[in-house]
Amino acid sequence: MQYIRHAKGALTVVAATAACHALMSAGYAWSQDSRATADHTMFSGAFEFLLTTAASWALMPLLLWAGMRMMGETGNAVLVLVGGLVWVGVSGYSIDDIDFPGGHMPIPAFVAYVLVGTGLAGVGSGRR
Numbered sequence: 001m002q003y004i005r006h007a008k009g010a011l012t013v014v015a016a017t018a019a020c021h022a023l024m025s026a027g028y029a030w031s032q033d034s035r036a037t038a039d040h041t042m043f044s045g046a047f048e049f050l051l052t053t054a055a056s057w058a059l060m061p062l063l064l065w066a067g068m069r070m071m072g073e074t075g076n077a078v079l080v081l082v083g084g085l086v087w088v089g090v091s092g093y094s095i096d097d098i099d100f101p102g103g104h105m106p107i108p109a110f111v112a113y114v115l116v117g118t119g120l121a122g123v124g125s126g127r128r
Helices: 002-037 046-070 077-098 107-121
Strands: none
Touching (some): 002 046, 002 077, 046 077, 077 107
């Protein structure tokens, strides 16, 4: 029943991506607000921007692992490790699209990440 594991992986990846995207949108808005109220110094908003980016990159592997464990799946190391690294690449590539009021990750990037994550969910020695 490998297709069930793939379905659980797709659900987990979509939920984790939505959570990290919401975190990035809110954090980058915080960064913009900080930049606007800080007398336009050179690094105003940089701390908030870096904190938001680091939190998103650290949260994604945790959410992938927790989501699969909550659904009773084990052996998720490949999904967690590779999915986290791919998230660093996808979100890093999309930062310019997200880092403005109302900005969103491009739909093709989101779909590609979900498809990669769904495929990675089937890799491993999970419970069958």
